Amino acid sequence: MLANSSIQSVQTGFKTLDLINPICQALHEEKYILPTPIQEQAIPYLVKGRDLLGCAQTGTGKTAAFALPILQWLEQNREVVGPKGVRSLILAPTRELAVQIGESFRVYGRHLRIKQTVIYGGVRPALQIRALSRGVDVLVATPGRLLDLLNQRQLRLDKVGVLVLDEADRMLDMGFLPDIKKICSAIPSSRQTMLFSATLPSEIVKLSRNFLSDPVKVTVNPPSSTVDKIEQKVLFVDRENKSDLLEFILEEDESIQRALVFTRTKHGANRIAKRLSKVKIPTEAIHGNKSQSARLQALEKFRSGRVRVLVATDIASRGLDVDGITHVINYELPKEAESYVHRIGRTARAGTDGIALSLCDAGEKSYLRKIELEICCSLNIDQNHPFHAQSIANKKTGVRKSGSKNFSDGRGRGNRNKSTVRSEGKNKDFSFSRNHSPGKPVNGKKNIRNRRAS
Numbered sequence: 001m002l003a004n005s006s007i008q009s010v011q012t013g014f015k016t017l018d019l020i021n022p023i024c025q026a027l028h029e030e031k032y033i034l035p036t037p038i039q040e041q042a043i044p045y046l047v048k049g050r051d052l053l054g055c056a057q058t059g060t061g062k063t064a065a066f067a068l069p070i071l072q073w074l075e076q077n078r079e080v081v082g083p084k085g086v087r088s089l090i091l092a093p094t095r096e097l098a099v100q101i102g103e104s105f106r107v108y109g110r111h112l113r114i115k116q117t118v119i120y121g122g123v124r125p126a127l128q129i130r131a132l133s134r135g136v137d138v139l140v141a142t143p144g145r146l147l148d149l150l151n152q153r154q155l156r157l158d159k160v161g162v163l164v165l166d167e168a169d170r171m172l173d174m175g176f177l178p179d180i181k182k183i184c185s186a187i188p189s190s191r192q193t194m195l196f197s198a199t200l201p202s203e204i205v206k207l208s209r210n211f212l213s214d215p216v217k218v219t220v221n222p223p224s225s226t227v228d229k230i231e232q233k234v235l236f237v238d239r240e241n242k243s244d245l246l247e248f249i250l251e252e253d254e255s256i257q258r259a260l261v262f263t264r265t266k267h268g269a270n271r272i273a274k275r276l277s278k279v280k281i282p283t284e285a286i287h288g289n290k291s292q293s294a295r296l297q298a299l300e301k302f303r304s305g306r307v308r309v310l311v312a313t314d315i316a317s318r319g320l321d322v323d324g325i326t327h328v329i330n331y332e333l334p335k336e337a338e339s340y341v342h343r344i345g346r347t348a349r350a351g352t353d354g355i356a357l358s359l360c361d362a363g364e365k366s367y368l369r370k371i372e373l374e375i376c377c378s379l380n381i382d383q384n385h386p387f388h389a390q391s392i393a394n395k396k397t398g399v400r401k402s403g404s405k406n407f408s409d410g411r412g413r414g415n416r417n418k419s420t421v422r423s424e425g426k427n428k429d430f431s432f433s434r435n436h437s438p439g440k441p442v443n444g445k446k447n448i449r450n451r452r453a454s
């Protein structure tokens with residue numbers, strides 16, 4: 001039984017969302033005071049069973065935006081799903097993200113009797129098969145392992161009432177699309193479908209119509225806009241000086257408490273991790289060539305602060321929520337401009353500040369230009385380092401503004417964020433109200449996931 005007094009403060013902030021007491025209690029314990037804009041705008045539709053395409057900036061609470069209405073629906077519509085059955089299915093592109101979403105469901109649903117499990121590749125399936133055998137209310141999965149177990153008849157999707165594609169644009173791109181189509185064909189078409197992402201290219205929005213029925217589109221900020229609280233800078237440097245520059249930055253800048261460094265290749269990630277470890281900068285690497293246990297271990301060391309630097313490929317660019325990442329460093333710029341938005345979104349989460357540094361060599365100038373077109377703003381140039389290459393700063397790219405879909409609406413840089421935040425982000429000021437202890441820096445907040453684990 002929940003004491004009314006203990007949930008009063010939560011009900012004040014979340015009352016318009018009509019969430020049930022056990023969920024409010026969990027939010028209260030997480031010190032969530034107010035819904036974020038995506039939660040405030042999406043949840044009322046979702047609790048009514050509407051399909052939804054949701055777009056909001058990185059780190060602004062999309063997981064709770066879909067998890068809370070699903071938990072509420074499960075609780076209010078108790079049903080025995082039978083052996084190997086699944087009532088709600090959440091698909092995510094990476095194993096780490098799937099684990100994290102599962103953890104969020106556990107936390108938000110801790111006062112409900114919800115059976116849930118997470119399945120992903122790279123580990124033996126026996127435990128996953130056992131967890132599925134009596135049926136689950138919530139299944140979080142990566143598509144490959146889900147299809148394997150579906151083909152082996154270790155699970156049934158005929159009772160799925162809610163489907164979520166997190167990082168929807170990634171899930172609907174060519175790599176995942178065939179799997180997603182197969183999975184959807186095994187789910188009743190009467191299901192509720194929710195698609196969420198921070199970036200939604202127009203071709204994906206078109207494609208999404210095949211998966212949604214009469215959807216509501218909720219866009220809190222323009223797609224691909226970056227959180228205001230991320231200070232973004234570019235450092236021009238010759239390719240052969242990049243690792244010296246990275247070392248210089250990590251050694252000189254004491255404000256870098258926890259840095260996520262992105263490379264384009266697995267080999268590159270290993271090479272940099274080795275080099276930094278040699279100069280006594282505690283570093284781990286995470287990429288697709290590592291075993292799943294090594295991946296989870298590296299992430300855990302980074303979360304807990306045992307290593308200061310995690311070098312990663314783009315498997316870590318989406319969705320990962322690690323508290324206290326002060327800096328994201330693009331050692332190499334991504335070829336896809338959307339990846340930039342996701343990568344730098346690993347910092348400045350839940351209303352905190354963060355810094356994103358991009359090391360750009362001559363061959364990457366055109367990527368930089370595409371990124372600037374995508375996010376509709378130019379990055380500030382940081383020349384305050386011994387390796388600055390003015391010739392790269394001066395280099396013209398040939399990538400033209402008119403080629404960018406983002407400028408087709410005629411809005412120039414800078415306007416995009418501001419005007420849309422004002423018009424759509426109704427509660428900008430309280431978009432991240434969490435009870436912080438007085439005097440405690442926001443960046444110093446405890447890692448909730450570590451706290452739960454301990």
Ligand code: AMP
Nearest residue numbers: 032034035036059060061062063350434
């Ligand atoms: P997400 O974008 O779902 O990964 O969430 C980013 C971070 O925001 C996570 O650390 C969540 O715990 C946190 N968060 C989500 N919703 C709220 C809220 N209403 N108030 C405060 N923090 C929140």
